[in-house]
Amino acid sequence: MLINNSRDSFPFIHLIRLRIPSVLSDLFSIIIPLSNHLFTRFFTMSEFDSRFIRRLVGTKVTTFLEFDALQQPSAVSSSASAASLSAAPLGASPPRISPLAASPSAVSLATDSAAAATLNTATSTTAPSISLSGSPPLEIGCSWIITKKLSENAVHLTQKDADMGCGPPMAVGKFLCYLEEDPTRIAFMRIYYQIPITGTEDADLATLAQQIQPPQVCGELEAFRLLMSQGCSSVPRFYGYCEKQQGEHDLVPGGFVKYVVWEKVPGEPLTAEFFWSLDLGTREDIRVHFRAAFEEMLRCGVKPDMSRISKIIYDQSTGNVRISGFRRGWPIRDKLEWSDTRYxxxxxxxxxxxxxxxxxPQKWKY
Structure with a gap:
């Protein structure tokens, strides 16, 4: 995998450099290469890690949403939910609902109904079922066919890293997929796959079994749940989640595999080159839409993990702007206010x- 070592990869370093006296610039000539080295060490994908990621193209994955069937106009089967999902207009925003109500589920995405829904996770071993009074929420499954690998990287950890609480090592892949019942319904899927601790790749099953950990919270899932529960229209819609255990012939038998699926909205990720090639009026319009989207996201209590222009999805035909990038995102505890430095x-x-x-800011170039 090629590592992007441009300043785009480390915007925070660029910002800090602008804040400090020039006499400290030599210090950053050391820090930046060091940060690139650490990024390469922890996030490059080895041939060993790639074995699982590469064989996923062409396979099927079923993810789940949960919602309260009692709050829906009628009970809906899992196959009907997939049909509703495929009927939803591409790029349509979830209905605007009160903060106390949750977002539309996979079933209600096709309508403008403001029926409340509560998003939860479901494991792959849980079968879809109809909710009755006093019973758990209805679980809706949608099956996705993986068509293309978009990116892959890995978090490599030594035993010392693991003992220090750095979390389990994992390979992470991003894919394009489509809804099995409707190939025109395109989505993104991210897969988190536990890999062995560095140096134990060829260890026996007993050694690998010691690396199995209890289920952990997925930050990307929690961010999507919070955004969808408040009907946030500034981000892609969340389509489902699934967590499974690896089989006996996988890299860490009994280890985790997590799947997160979300909407592929109309438009393309912005690049600095494209943005600055636009006329002043168009650039200002993008900034206005970006601020509105970012402020809505902050009101929902979520902030993206990386400040990159590529996380702004711009639909040139409509002028719409969406914000993505929640892989390492988490709900924020403290209220954040808008600042023009976001630009x-x-x-x-x-x-x-x-x-x-x-x-x-009046001296900035816009």
């Missing part, structure tokens, strides 16, 4: 070189 972080504005650039 600089996402490369939608260019600051001047003064140390006090955050205080003088």
């Amino acid at each position: 600089v972080e996402y490369r939608l504005a260019k600051p001047h070189d003064d140390r006090d650039w955050p205080s003088n």
Whole structure:
């Protein structure tokens, strides 16, 4: 895998550099290569890790949503839910509902109904079932066919890293997929796959079994759940989640495999080159839409993990802007306010070189 070592990969370093005196610039000539080295160490994919990721193209994965059937107009089967999902207009936003109500489920995505739904996770071993009074929520399954690998990387950890609580090592792949019942319904799927601790790749089953951990919270899932529960229209819709155990012939038998599926919205990720090639009026329109989307997301209590322009999905035909990038995202505890420095972080504005650039946005290039 090629590692992007451009300044785009480390926007926070670029921002810090603008804040400090030039006499410290030599220090960053050391820090940046070091950060690139650490990124390469922990996030490159080895041939060993790639074995599972590569063989996923062409396979089928079933993910699940849960919602309260008693709050729906009628009980719906899992096959009907998939049909509803396939009928939903591409790129349509979830209905605007009150903060106390949850987001539309896979069943209600095709309508403008404001019926409340509660998103939860479900394991692959749980069969879809109809909810009766006092029983658990209805679980709706949708099957997805994986068509293309978009990216892959891995978090490699030594035994010392694991003992320090750095979390389990894992391979992570992002894929394109489509709904089995409707090939025109395209979505993204991210797969988290536990891999052995460095140095134990060829260990016996007893050694690998010691690396199995209890189920852990998936930050990306929690971020999507919170956003969907408040009807956030500034992000792609969440389509489902599944967690399974690896088989006896996989890399860590009994280890986790997690699947997260979300909407592929109309538009393309922005690039700095494309954005700055646009006229001033169009750039300003994108900034206005970006701020509105970002503020809605903050009100829902979520912030993306990375400030990259590529996480802004821009539909040139409509001017719509969506924000993505929740792989390492988490619900935020403290309330965050909008700051115009977000424009600089996402490369939608260019600051001047003064140390006090955050205080003088009127000097920025827009």
